[in-house]
Amino acid sequence: MKPGFQEIYHRYRDNITRGVLKPGDKVPAIRVLAEELKVARKTVETAYAILVGEGYLVSQGARGTRVNPDLKIPLAPPSPAEQTMGVSQESPASLRRRSGFLRPGIPALDSFPYKKWLLLAGQAVRAMRPDEMLNPPVPGWYPLRQAIASYLNISRGLSCTAEQVLITSGYIGSLRLIFDTLASRNDKVLFEDPGYFMGQQLLKRIAPRLYPVPVDRQGIDTDYLLRHHHDARFAAVTPSHQSPLAVTLSLPRKQQLLDWAAQNDAWIIEDDYDGEFHYTRKVLPSLKSLDQHDRVIFIGSFSKTIMPSVRIGYVVMPASTIPAFIHSAEILTSGQPVLMQKILTAFLNEGHFFRHLKKMRALYQTRREWMITALQAVYGDLFYTEQNDGGMNIVAFLSKGTCDQDIVTCWQQYQLHVNALSDWYCGTSKRYGLMIGYNNIRSYEKACAQLQQAKAQTLALLQASAD
Numbered sequence: 224m225k226p227g228f229q230e231i232y233h234r235y236r237d238n239i240t241r242g243v244l245k246p247g248d249k250v251p252a253i254r255v256l257a258e259e260l261k262v263a264r265k266t267v268e269t270a271y272a273i274l275v276g277e278g279y280l281v282s283q284g285a286r287g288t289r290v291n292p293d294l295k296i297p298l299a300p301p302s303p304a305e306q307t308m309g310v311s312q313e314s315p316a317s318l319r320r321r322s323g324f325l326r327p328g329i330p331a332l333d334s335f336p337y338k339k340w341l342l343l344a345g346q347a348v349r350a351m352r353p354d355e356m357l358n359p360p361v362p363g364w365y366p367l368r369q370a371i372a373s374y375l376n377i378s379r380g381l382s383c384t385a386e387q388v389l390i391t392s393g394y395i396g397s398l399r400l401i402f403d404t405l406a407s408r409n410d411k412v413l414f415e416d417p418g419y420f421m422g423q424q425l426l427k428r429i430a431p432r433l434y435p436v437p438v439d440r441q442g443i444d445t446d447y448l449l450r451h452h453h454d455a456r457f458a459a460v461t462p463s464h465q466s467p468l469a470v471t472l473s474l475p476r477k478q479q480l481l482d483w484a485a486q487n488d489a490w491i492i493e494d495d496y497d498g499e500f501h502y503t504r505k506v507l508p509s510l511k512s513l514d515q516h517d518r519v520i521f522i523g524s525f526s527k528t529i530m531p532s533v534r535i536g537y538v539v540m541p542a543s544t545i546p547a548f549i550h551s552a553e554i555l556t557s558g559q560p561v562l563m564q565k566i567l568t569a570f571l572n573e574g575h576f577f578r579h580l581k582k583m584r585a586l587y588q589t590r591r592e593w594m595i596t597a598l599q600a601v602y603g604d605l606f607y608t609e610q611n612d613g614g615m616n617i618v619a620f621l622s623k624g625t626c627d628q629d630i631v632t633c634w635q636q637y638q639l640h641v642n643a644l645s646d647w648y649c650g651t652s653k654r655y656g657l658m659i660g661y662n663n664i665r666s667y668e669k670a671c672a673q674l675q676q677a678k679a680q681t682l683a684l685l686q687a688s689a690d
Contacts, residue, residue, distance in 0.1 A: 398492070626655070
């Protein structure tokens, strides 16, 4: 049924009062909207005339018709549903989508070799063949799988073939594929506490029997695991550089974890999200490189090493699971775009990736020192850091108090998008602090200036929390 002028009028008025259309927004021309709605132009003219008469729209001649720029729309109170679903502050998931400063996990975008990347992108576009415009191969473009296997064998100490590498859309896609392929609803799943927020949220949805295992200065507590959860089927860990505490899993605990998996036919999911970034010693070998029984499922991505928008990750499948993974992937995924895979393949094969990582290690070490020194200069002993060898962010622990969430809310007002450490815990035993990204600060002075912005409010919050 075609809408009449009253319905069109009500649609626009409601969208304007609800803030969907904002002051100054352009609305379609009468002719265009009439064609879109399959109504007479007179119908749209009548609706627009009423909206103009009431002050919702203004006609600006050749510039078209717009929502009145001078219109003041009061903020409507949230609906009961929004009140129920809302939270007092933004979650780390929403912060990933926002621009700002000090965000953890964002690579140094100012130092990326854009010209080289654009050159490779142009070459890949010009070399596209008609058959590459069809559905991409589900396991991934084979030359990229070869390039990743070669890189992992050299840099991370793995011994894998291209056939074991499956290309995904990133960490979440890899994790979901693993559980869809190998897990049942009754399987007990272990996760580090604290652990990566987005992984924790996903596992809460897909693993009903999810249990936290505490992390200390040596990584995940394997003694606790063996005492309380020896019957678990999966353990998701970040052994090279624990997320978020930045500690490295000790060698004795690595061996304990591998022995547990071998003896219980369990699976270890090793998330190597930034294992390349160790600064004062050589890059640590992965847990997978020590695996003699093929019980470790190794996952990684290029979000931290290249850029988040690449959206390419990978799973190194144990040899015995390859058919099951491929079958699941064919049902659940449609493969990643070949063009981006071709660009990434050239970036890896021509040595640009290795050179970029070498440059970033030196740069991140310098910027990390700037941030730690700036934090001390601005806040003194109100925060403290624990010395760790690597990573892409620091944890500024609160010396006193538990108000890290309130501080995060305060800092967001200054476009400082840090994370609250306490949000990353599952259990009730928590530590409190701020996860601060340092990769994109340009100087010590700029780090001080950014930290200084919210100093007065932060000091007040810390004082109130300590009292």
